[in-house]
Amino acid sequence: QITLKESGPTLVKPTQTLTLTCTFSGFSLSRSGVGVGWIRQPPGKAPEWLALIYWDDDKRYSPSLKSRLTISKDTSKNQVVLTLTNMDPVDTGTYYCVHCIVGAVDWFDPWGQGTLVTVSS
Amino acid sequence: NFMLTQPHSVSESPGKTVTISCTGSSGSIASNYVQWYQQRPGSAPTAIIYQDNQRPSGVPDRFSGSIDSSSNSASLTISGLKTEDEADYYCQSYDSSNYCVFGGGTKLTVL
Secondary structure, three states: OOEEEEEOOOEEOOOOOEEEEEEEEOOOOOOOOEEEEEEEEOOOOOOEEEEEEEOOOOEEEOOOOHHHEEEEEEHHHOEEEEEEOOOOHHHOEEEEEEEEEOOOOOEEEEEOOOEEEEEOO | OOOEEOOOEEEEOOOOOEEEEEEEOOOOHHHOOOEEEEEOOOOOOEEEEEOOOEOOOOOOOOEEEEEEHHHOEEEEEEOOOOHHHOEEEEEEEEOOOOOEEEOOOEEEEEO
16 A cells, blocks of 8 residues: 655744654655645646656756756655745645656656645745 | 646536537647546546547446547546545646646536
8 A cells, every 4th residue: 555644843933944754654756657746736726737857857847947956766765855945925735745656647646645835924 | 838628616516418528728729638637526647538539447438538639628527426426627638749638627516
């Protein structure tokens, strides 16, 4: 059974850097055809894809946020870390860690429970 | 920018069939696979369709996906509606640069 759980601060101030950790189990990120991604969802709005890291350490970022995002993995700890710099109130939302199945298309299953991050002074 | 447009809301009665559309803003929606995710209130989204019309293990066959190239749209059809199907549904695909894009979501009410 694959599970993912996000951890990190629930409240950050504008201009600060957000660091979120995804701790997962039930799969290895060193196995071919696997990825872990981050998707966020502002309150009442649609999900927005942020970043993805693959088993071979290839990384992809949302073009609109690329300059602010960094994704990395620690395979030995079964963790993926996302940093988002220069936080703004519009970055408020629930941040999900997702298991990515890489094949004819990348799709996301399952998702973590999500962690609500609020940006406010 | 590539966008996926969904109806804001749909409603239907239990036992009936409902179809939710997802229209691509440019290019051919058939060029990249479409996925569908269900999000019940207070929960994380879950995948119900991938690669246009494939169901993940455990998803009932009441859920089906299709592509209509003539309207540049993907559709999610739910038959035999149950009250537990009441949720938000999101389509997802990729733009021409292979970046992930989500639709705006459709709220399904089963009444």
